[in-house]
Amino acid sequence: MKSDTIPKAFSRRMARFFRSDAFSAIGLLAPSLAGFALFYLIPFGQSVLTSFQDRLGGSFTLSNYKELLLSSSFQKAASNTFSFTAVSVPILVAISLLLALLLNQRVFIRNWLRTAYVLPLVVPVASIVLVWQILFDWNGALNAVLQQFGLDRQDWMKSNWAGFVIVLVYVWKNIGYNVILFLAGLQNIPDQYYEIANLEGASSARKLFGITLTYLTPTTFLVVLMSVLNSFKVFRETYLVAGAYPHDSIYMMQHYMNNMFLSLDIQKVSSAAVLMALCIMVLVFVLFRTERMFRSYME
Amino acid sequence: MIKGWVAPLLRSLLLILIASLLLMPVVLTVVNSFMTERDIMANYGMLGKTDTSLFVNLKWIPDWVSFQQYGEVLISTPKFLYLFWNSVSMVVPIIIGQALVAILAAFAFGKLSFPGREGLFFLYLMTMLMPFQVTLVPNYLMADRLGLLNHPGSIILPGVFAPFGVFLLRQFMLHIHSSYIEAAKMDGAGTLRILVSIALPMVKPGIAALVVLLFVDYWNMVEQPLIFLQDAAKQPLSVFLSHIQDDVLGVSFAVSVVYMMPMVLLFLSAERYFIEGIQLSGVKG
Numbered sequence: 001m002k003s004d005t006i007p008k009a010f011s012r013r014m015a016r017f018f019r020s021d022a023f024s025a026i027g028l029l030a031p032s033l034a035g036f037a038l039f040y041l042i043p044f045g046q047s048v049l050t051s052f053q054d055r056l057g058g059s060f061t062l063s064n065y066k067e068l069l070l071s072s073s074f075q076k077a078a079s080n081t082f083s084f085t086a087v088s089v090p091i092l093v094a095i096s097l098l099l100a101l102l103l104n105q106r107v108f109i110r111n112w113l114r115t116a117y118v119l120p121l122v123v124p125v126a127s128i129v130l131v132w133q134i135l136f137d138w139n140g141a142l143n144a145v146l147q148q149f150g151l152d153r154q155d156w157m158k159s160n161w162a163g164f165v166i167v168l169v170y171v172w173k174n175i176g177y178n179v180i181l182f183l184a185g186l187q188n189i190p191d192q193y194y195e196i197a198n199l200e201g202a203s204s205a206r207k208l209f210g211i212t213l214t215y216l217t218p219t220t221f222l223v224v225l226m227s228v229l230n231s232f233k234v235f236r237e238t239y240l241v242a243g244a245y246p247h248d249s250i251y252m253m254q255h256y257m258n259n260m261f262l263s264l265d266i267q268k269v270s271s272a273a274v275l276m277a278l279c280i281m282v283l284v285f286v287l288f289r290t291e292r293m294f295r296s297y298m299e
Numbered sequence: 300m301i302k303g304w305v306a307p308l309l310r311s312l313l314l315i316l317i318a319s320l321l322l323m324p325v326v327l328t329v330v331n332s333f334m335t336e337r338d339i340m341a342n343y344g345m346l347g348k349t350d351t352s353l354f355v356n357l358k359w360i361p362d363w364v365s366f367q368q369y370g371e372v373l374i375s376t377p378k379f380l381y382l383f384w385n386s387v388s389m390v391v392p393i394i395i396g397q398a399l400v401a402i403l404a405a406f407a408f409g410k411l412s413f414p415g416r417e418g419l420f421f422l423y424l425m426t427m428l429m430p431f432q433v434t435l436v437p438n439y440l441m442a443d444r445l446g447l448l449n450h451p452g453s454i455i456l457p458g459v460f461a462p463f464g465v466f467l468l469r470q471f472m473l474h475i476h477s478s479y480i481e482a483a484k485m486d487g488a489g490t491l492r493i494l495v496s497i498a499l500p501m502v503k504p505g506i507a508a509l510v511v512l513l514f515v516d517y518w519n520m521v522e523q524p525l526i527f528l529q530d531a532a533k534q535p536l537s538v539f540l541s542h543i544q545d546d547v548l549g550v551s552f553a554v555s556v557v558y559m560m561p562m563v564l565l566f567l568s569a570e571r572y573f574i575e576g577i578q579l580s581g582v583k584g
Contacts, residue, residue, distance in 0.1 A: 035460030043437030
């Protein structure tokens with residue numbers, strides 16, 4: 001086709017389009033978008049559909065959700081996961097905030113200390129499993145200490161104590177992540193605020209609550225969100241320490257999902273995923289909303 | 300004068316105490332990896348046994364420094380190296396693939412304007428926030444349809460297209476001042492040219508951060524291989540290590556050290572990028 005057969009205006013518009021941002025964006029996004037759609041968006045849409053079908057390609061029904069919500073193992077998994085998050089996140093956030101506040105003052109070897117706090121984050125869980133077993137086994141080190149003090153030994157991983165062990169492992173693992181975020185937040189608070197407070201003779205407590213914690217609030221929202229999301233990953237530790245069939249008190253959502261995958265119950269697994277996605281979206285929405293409200297209140 | 304450093308000293312001592320508690324599991328693993336197998340069995344052999352009243356004996360200093368475990372792991376038992384290789388052969392393609400895909404897409408999201416940009420990015424963001432319990436379901440459905448189950452591809456492909464890299468690099472791209480790009484456009488540079496010669500050098504720290512964070516994440520993976528790989532021989536070392544105490548307790552400390560070393564060394568040499576990456580991956584609304 002000769003170029004003069006195309007109307008000039010059209011060809012000029014085409015030429016402009018080929019040089020525009022939108023055209024380049026399509027090209028640059030193509031690989032990512034294709035894979036993202038193929039492995040995430042499209043199949044997630046499919047699992048939403050599946051969750052409303054009685055069998056693959058069947059008619060619309062809510063029975064999957066009903067069965068799911070009534071099933072005792074789902075209830076156990078959901079309530080364990082929920083209570084684990086509810087207990088462990090406040091503990092983790094409080095401890096890491098304290099550590100960050102301490103680290104942000106004058107201390108020796110600060111960089112070494114920070115490295116030490118962050119290191120657990122990069123150590124693969126699997127390579128530390130043995131240490132948790134050595135500590136919390138029936139014949140483990142903790143029981144040895146208890147025995148020495150004349151106390152009864154506990155079967156830590158096979159009793160209600162198991163949840164406590166998992167909280168400990170979760171805090172150990174994630175403390176560094178939160179300390180990094182808190183330290184960045186602390187360093188963003190302008191020094192002048194403290195200087196002015198000093199001139200006005202404010203007490204340390206007043207400075208802590210009036211300046212530090214107030215201006216740290218946006219960071220705290222972020223830390224809480226990340227801690228909640230990381231708390232869903234604790235299955236890793238649970239699985240590695242306690243295996244596929246842990247004590248009832250640490251039977252988590254992921255254990256339930258794994259069992260459903262194994263029995264190829266795609267309807268159930270889809271409904272569970274959709275419910276969980278909804279919960280996360282609500283959580284994110286609520287957190288962002290409260291943060292925005294807080295910000296407008298500050299200004 | 301003295302009062303000036305008493306408080307920092309006390310604070311430092313407290314922080315050092317906490318740090319040593321946190322490092323304890325790592326130190327114990329490394330120290331014990333230099334014990335002989337016989338020592339290990341004598342001190343820890345009663346783990347998981349109910350027919351004994353003996354307790355484990357925490358050993359901080361080996362009676363005898365030996366490389367016997369390492370010899371066993373690295374030379375006599377090819378199985379460990381084989382599983383180590385399984386981990387490498389899944390993690391490396393994911394890192395390279397995701398970095399390449401993400402550089403292109405992050406530039407588009409961060410520096411080009413096109414209709415639907417915010418909405419599309421929101422989808423990426425929400426997907427990134429979803430836990431495994433949600434994302435593994437679509438991953439599984441697609442892997443099943445493509446016949447990839449029980450093949451490393453079922454882990455590598457979703458890994459390559461996971462949205463985290465796009466999100467993180469976009470954060471770095473946003474920091475590039477638009478005037479650089481405008482100037483290059485004036486000089487007649489095309490988008491690809493701008494990406495390669497201007498954006499890429501400026502987001503190098505971002506790419507470094509992405510590589511470290513992805514390595515941490517995938518070197519550690521447990522959820523995906525458990526569901527996608529039925530074959531024990533295809534599993535990465537992480538899953539294998541979970542049931543190690545039953546059969547090969549004697550060498551398990553050395554295996555653990557071999558497994559954590561690449562991660563720890565990478566972290567210590569790229570700590571700056573790692574920390575910057577975490578700070579910027581904070582989702583700011």
